[in-house]
Amino acid sequence: MKSHVIVFPGSNCDRDVAVAIKNISGHQPQMVWHKETSIDQSDLIVVPGGFSYGDYLRCGAMASTSPIMQDVVKKAKEGVPVLGICNGFQILIESGLLDGALMRNSSLSFICRDILIKPKNQSSVFTKKTQVAKMPIAHNEGNFFVTSEQLKKIQDNDQIAFQYCDENGNVSEHSNPNGSLENIAGILNENKNVLGMMPHPERAAELAHGCEDGKTIFESILN
Amino acid sequence: MLAKIYITLKKDVLDPQGSVIANSLKSLGFNNIEDVRQGKYIEIKLDSENEESANKQINEMCEKLLANLVIEDYKVEID
Numbered sequence: 001m002k003s004h005v006i007v008f009p010g011s012n013c014d015r016d017v018a019v020a021i022k023n024i025s026g027h028q029p030q031m032v033w034h035k036e037t038s039i040d041q042s043d044l045i046v047v048p049g050g051f052s053y054g055d056y057l058r059c060g061a062m063a064s065t066s067p068i069m070q071d072v073v074k075k076a077k078e079g080v081p082v083l084g085i086c087n088g089f090q091i092l093i094e095s096g097l098l099d100g101a102l103m104r105n106s107s108l109s110f111i112c113r114d115i116l117i118k119p120k121n122q123s124s125v126f127t128k129k130t131q132v133a134k135m136p137i138a139h140n141e142g143n144f145f146v147t148s149e150q151l152k153k154i155q156d157n158d159q160i161a162f163q164y165c166d167e168n169g170n171v172s173e174h175s176n177p178n179g180s181l182e183n184i185a186g187i188l189n190e191n192k193n194v195l196g197m198m199p200h201p202e203r204a205a206e207l208a209h210g211c212e213d214g215k216t217i218f219e220s221i222l223n
Numbered sequence: 224m225l226a227k228i229y230i231t232l233k234k235d236v237l238d239p240q241g242s243v244i245a246n247s248l249k250s251l252g253f254n255n256i257e258d259v260r261q262g263k264y265i266e267i268k269l270d271s272e273n274e275e276s277a278n279k280q281i282n283e284m285c286e287k288l289l290a291n292l293v294i295e296d297y298k299v300e301i302d
Contacts, residue, residue, distance in 0.1 A: 101293040
């Protein structure tokens with residue numbers, strides 16, 4: 001089991017992800033600085049959360065042009081599982097690996113609190129072990145948007161990974177924290193080997209976090 | 224040569240910041256506000272042979288990095 005965590009200037013969830021992966025798989029992931037140009041053979045590449053490049057221009061826009069991202073895109077196209085969390089999701093969208101855009105939250109506020117999500121696609125390498133799960137979000141730009149043609153495409157191709165929901169798994173306006181279209185909290189690429197999600201599974205991955213629901217996502221990929 | 228780039232949200236994309244600005248302007252007494260759209264303005268100085276080649280290059284920059292074409296439109300003026 002070999003995994004890699006990309007580190008940009010401004011990443012701040014990279015070590016949390018590394019701890020979660022180590023605890024769950026027993027293997028220490030390799031940290032890869034954004035100026036590197038290639039990644040060794042990998043079973044999982046994580047693009048972590050944070051504020052890469054201070055969110056200049058648009059969140060994730062600068063990081064998507066970092067040298068390492070060319071190889072991340074190449075590996076993703078070869079089928080290597082790639083997980084982008086929060087700012088990592090924004091970077092994967094800006095890199096063209098995922099459809100859509102992440103806009104400013106509809107409330108115009110930074111939101112930092114626990115939310116509930118449930119998988120829509122229940123068979124992908126990332127989502128097959130998760131039921132209704134609690135984990136935190138912490139973002140200002142997580143309001144997912146796609147054009148109506150793109151939405152139809154991702155719906156038809158079962159690319160919606162997670163939706164914000166309530167305790168009973170109901171997807172409603174009330175359970176939507178940020179205005180995301182169709183309550184979308186995470187999406188997959190066409191081949192289902194790339195997942196971008198706004199919630200932070202690595203921050204709900206051990207008892208000390210107060211909740212371990214996030215572990216299911218790592219367990220799904222790593223075991 | 225100086226390129227002036229205006230980036231705005233597409234018409235059918237909701238602009239919550241624009242709505243809040245509109246409300247604030249109304250509360251200041253500007254009652255004839257119909258709509259506010261907020262965007263970005265970028266200036267790029269570049270060395271280019273002519274306006275046409277500058278325009279082509281700036282459009283490429285907008286499409287590759289400066290604008291997110293899923294949600295944004297852009298307009299370029301070259302001086």
